[in-house]
Amino acid sequence: MELKLCFMGLGSVGRELLKLIDRKRDDVQAQYDLSFKVVGIATGRHGILIDPHGIDHLYALGGQWADRAWPSTEQNRLKLIRECGADALVEMSPINRATGRPALDYLELALNLGLHAITANKGPVVHAYRRLSALAKQQGKAFLFESTVMDGFPLLNLYRECLPATRVTSFRGVLNSTTNLILNLMDSGKSFEEAVQYAQDIGIAETDPSNDIDGWDASVKVCVLSNVLMGADIRPPDVDRTGIRDITPEMIKDAAARQRKYRLMCSAKWEDGAIRARVAPEEVPPDDPTYNLPGTTSVLQLRTDTLNQLTLLETAPTPAQTAFGVLADLIAAARGHF
Secondary structure, three states, X not given: OEEEEEEEOOOHHHHHHHHHHHHOHHHHHHHHOOEEEEEEEEEOOOEEEEXXXXXXXXXXXXXXXXXXXXXXXXXXXXXXXXXXXXXEEEEOOOOOOOOOOOHHHHHHHHHHOOOEEEEOOHHHHHHHHHHHHHHHHHHOOOEEOHHHOOOOOOHHHHHHHHOOOOOEEEEEEEOXXXXXXXXXXXXXXXXXXXXXXXXXXXXXXXXXXXXXXXXXXXXXXXXXHHHHHOOOOOOHHHOEEOOOOOOOHHXXXXXXXXXXXXXXXXXXXXXXXXXXXXXXXXXXXXXXXXXXXXXXXXXXXXXXXXXOEEEEEEOOXXXXXXXXXXXXXXXXXXXXXX
């Protein structure tokens, strides 16, 4: 079986996904009798490339498309989805936490056209999870988004495939790797500004780090987990949010003197018929699973009504691990596991 793909976005995750498809080609073919062909790619920088016969991956990674590319307009992106002949849209454009658009529009169009819809973008899941899931079910196609939380860790697949008849009653954990790195650096003696600068220098933090340090990224992930695992329907403004901007070296030292460390904790639970979602720095003791969380590592604890508590740990994520989550979703879609 061949699955033809349309890429919406070719940033670090998309580039790693092309490399991973090449690296795992023989394994995927042998295990699932499945191959992939990329027939369309839309980027903001290099334009839009379409070829129903398949786009060479090395050519795509080179980005020298000027003689073949369509202009990178919104109209052309929608035209690409309609005309490239793909079986699945792989949506990897930048997040819009306020509305989920335009990624939401791309996924909705793909599903209406009878394509599988795979995304690494949290925005559409936050703002239209129920609508897109219902549309996918109606069309008999997949709407999958494993890479939206904890990169490529199979968290959502674990819930969908391995926890039947199970209710998640609460969760708690560290879901933003940038803030965890910053707080660890402050534990080692760096100032907040020095820690942020280091995270930027190694490519972990953006030039404008506010999405991470003010808790927005964590809040969006809390919304995804609350909506998907717990049946809520919340948006980032519904999350009680406090970032780490006001954590000082003095606060770090005071906590250390009491054998405590600061972590940006993400949590949600059902309380009096309502979901209570929160992102805030907390002091944690040595017996807390987040206390010794190194670098960019993430951890999530799920409370359920069947297996009590599950603790999931992801160590030092990279764009390649996020790409694996997308690949896993593509294989699941091709096999009808959705």
